Amino acid sequence: xxxxxxxxxxxxxxxxxxxxxxxxxxxxxxxxxxxxxxxxxxxxxxxxxxxxxxxxxxxxxxxxxxxxxxxxxxxxxxxxxxxxxxxxxxxxxxxxxxxxxxxxxxxxxxxxxxxxxxxxxxxxxxxxxxxxxxxxxxxxxxxxxxxx
Amino acid sequence: xxxxxxxxxxxxxxxxxxxxxxxxxxxxxxxxxxxxxxxxxxxxxxxxxxxxxxxxxxxxxxxxxxxxxxxxxxxxxxxxxxxxxxxxxxxxxxxxxxxxxxxxxxxxxxxxxxxxxxxxxxxxxxxxxxxxxxxxxxxxxxxxxxxx
Amino acid sequence: xxxxxxxxxxxxxxxxxxxxxxxxxxxxxxxxxxxxxxxxxxxxxxxxxxxxxxxxxxxxxxxxxxxxxxxxxxxxxxxxxxxxxxxxxxxxxxxxxxxxx
Amino acid sequence: xxxxxxxxxxxxxxxxxxxxxxxxxxxxxxxxxxxxxxxxxxxxxxxxxxxxxxxxxxxxxxxxxxxxxxxxxxxxxxxxxxxxxxxxxxxxxxxxxxxxx
Ligand SMILES: Nc1ncnc2c1ncn2[C@@H]1O[C@H](COP(=O)(O)OP(=O)(O)O)[C@@H](O)[C@H]1O
Ligand SMILES: Nc1ncnc2c1ncn2[C@@H]1O[C@H](COP(=O)(O)OP(=O)(O)O)[C@@H](O)[C@H]1O
Numbered sequence: 001x002x003x004x005x006x007x008x009x010x011x012x013x014x015x016x017x018x019x020x021x022x023x024x025x026x027x028x029x030x031x032x033x034x035x036x037x038x039x040x041x042x043x044x045x046x047x048x049x050x051x052x053x054x055x056x057x058x059x060x061x062x063x064x065x066x067x068x069x070x071x072x073x074x075x076x077x078x079x080x081x082x083x084x085x086x087x088x089x090x091x092x093x094x095x096x097x098x099x100x101x102x103x104x105x106x107x108x109x110x111x112x113x114x115x116x117x118x119x120x121x122x123x124x125x126x127x128x129x130x131x132x133x134x135x136x137x138x139x140x141x142x143x144x145x146x147x148x
Numbered sequence: 149x150x151x152x153x154x155x156x157x158x159x160x161x162x163x164x165x166x167x168x169x170x171x172x173x174x175x176x177x178x179x180x181x182x183x184x185x186x187x188x189x190x191x192x193x194x195x196x197x198x199x200x201x202x203x204x205x206x207x208x209x210x211x212x213x214x215x216x217x218x219x220x221x222x223x224x225x226x227x228x229x230x231x232x233x234x235x236x237x238x239x240x241x242x243x244x245x246x247x248x249x250x251x252x253x254x255x256x257x258x259x260x261x262x263x264x265x266x267x268x269x270x271x272x273x274x275x276x277x278x279x280x281x282x283x284x285x286x287x288x289x290x291x292x293x294x295x296x
Numbered sequence: 297x298x299x300x301x302x303x304x305x306x307x308x309x310x311x312x313x314x315x316x317x318x319x320x321x322x323x324x325x326x327x328x329x330x331x332x333x334x335x336x337x338x339x340x341x342x343x344x345x346x347x348x349x350x351x352x353x354x355x356x357x358x359x360x361x362x363x364x365x366x367x368x369x370x371x372x373x374x375x376x377x378x379x380x381x382x383x384x385x386x387x388x389x390x391x392x393x394x395x396x397x
Numbered sequence: 398x399x400x401x402x403x404x405x406x407x408x409x410x411x412x413x414x415x416x417x418x419x420x421x422x423x424x425x426x427x428x429x430x431x432x433x434x435x436x437x438x439x440x441x442x443x444x445x446x447x448x449x450x451x452x453x454x455x456x457x458x459x460x461x462x463x464x465x466x467x468x469x470x471x472x473x474x475x476x477x478x479x480x481x482x483x484x485x486x487x488x489x490x491x492x493x494x495x496x497x498x
Binding site: 164167170184185188192254255258 | 315317318319321322325349350351352353355356357359360380384387388
Binding site for chain 1: 175176
């Protein structure tokens with residue numbers, strides 16, 4: 001099904017772009033007049049996925065991150081975040097709460113947990129050596145329809 | 149020369165995306181800590197180019213608009229806005245102040261004039277039937293370097 | 297859009313707000329034109345005090361209202377425009393058409 | 398980053414602000430750790446009153462400080478966290494490690 005509105009953005013895996021990604025998504029879905037809670041949930045989930053691509057996917061290399069936001073009828077939004085980084089060997093383990101491959105440091109192992117609980121749907125596709133795609137969906141309580 | 153940081157965004161030629169484009173650009177260059185005047189100049193120039201792609205390039209059709217922002221050393225930013233719309237027959241005439249191909253309506257014919265005076269450089273490439281690319285450049289007064 | 301307006305016998309003041317671009321210009325235009333129709337003012341005062349952004353679509357908006365008010369033998373006044381918006385207006389030579397306060 | 402801090406004999410209070418994500422977490426961490434080193438407080442109080450956004454990088458930040466304070470036989474208190482940020486903290490079970498006011 002063709003979305004009502006769509007944007008794709010691609011940017012370098014520099015940590016300064018984490019806030020850029022959040023603002024870009026927030027600005028795009030502003031047309032649906034989301035509540036502050038919905039906005040905050042979505043920004044947090046996006047921040048987790050983008051940070052993972054930067055920290056885990058590309059490690060200290062600079063690669064491209066691809067973010068797509070699609071708006072469908074009735075306030076359904078679909079967000080995909082993709083990297084061409086190292087990929088995840090075992091997605092099931094990676095998604096467990098508190099699991100992190102960087103235990104010594106300052107990662108809490110809660111990125112996937114946040115995405116899962118702040119969004120309605122989460123799907124992770126990854127292939128070792130090729131990269132990772134995270135697809136999230138959320139239904140917004142509709143207050144105003146996307147103009148057509 | 150490879151930019152220090154780069155983002156590319158692509159979105160539907162819906163007028164609701166005019167404000168999205170402005171915010172996306174502003175959020176991306178926020179890392180250079182621009183002055184309010186610089187931000188306002190850039191947002192206005194971006195708004196003109198994106199509006200032109202929507203109003204003139206694609207008329208009432210929905211197509212994709214491609215926006216690229218590149219950050220170079222010393223606060224130089226390069227912004228390209230491209231559409232695959234109808235193109236411009238005579239770029240020189242189109243760029244004249246007050247010239248508009250929609251005189252009856254509410255267009256002032258000042259889009260290119262604004263881009264030219266609010267940015268340091270403006271280049272327009274267009275081919276009738278194929279689309280239009282507007283490339284603009286501005287040097288920001290540097291207050292903080294883009295982190296590398 | 298539901299713009300605040302204020303009118304006495306001669307002046308219709310419209311309080312614009314937020315970002316004025318091509319997307320929003322149409323509904324602003326329609327609302328102002330309905331008020332002009334109803335009030336038939338001698339002067340249309342456009343108050344930009346709460347406007348945070350404006351591109352050349354806003355210039356088209358003011359110029360269009362100027363043409364309409366001229367047909368009614370009236371005039372247009374621009375009030376409280378922030379510096380960034382006055383910059384766009386000056387570029388357009390709007391000071392030759394409207395009285396900018 | 399230049400965070401406001403406040404300390405008496407027992408409590409070091411750090412006033413966090415803005416958006417806390419992975420990008421900014423490192424400099425916040427370093428600044429807090431320098432203050433802990435200097436003050437050796439019994440309690441580290443993190444004031445989230447002016448924080449507008451936080452993702453799980455902020456959780457890592459608090460948990461890391463908790464581990465440090467534990468080594469000093471001290472504790473961590475979280476103050477004035479807005480609702481959206483308490484939501485992330487609850488998800489992480491942070492209330493089991495830090496005293497959330
Ligand atoms: N984009 C990615 N590329 C490679 N590995 C990833 C990616 N996203 C997540 N991972 C792996 O999944 C683990 C769990 O992720 P997450 O729940 O976000 O916790 P954290 O980021 O705190 O480690 C990470 O530690 C990492 O090993
Ligand atoms: N992206 C574009 N595609 C096709 N034609 C364009 C494009 N941008 C500008 N033009 C042409 O150039 C003219 C002048 O543009 P501009 O100075 O922005 O004034 P305005 O948008 O008010 O007409 C337009 O009226 C249009 O004919």
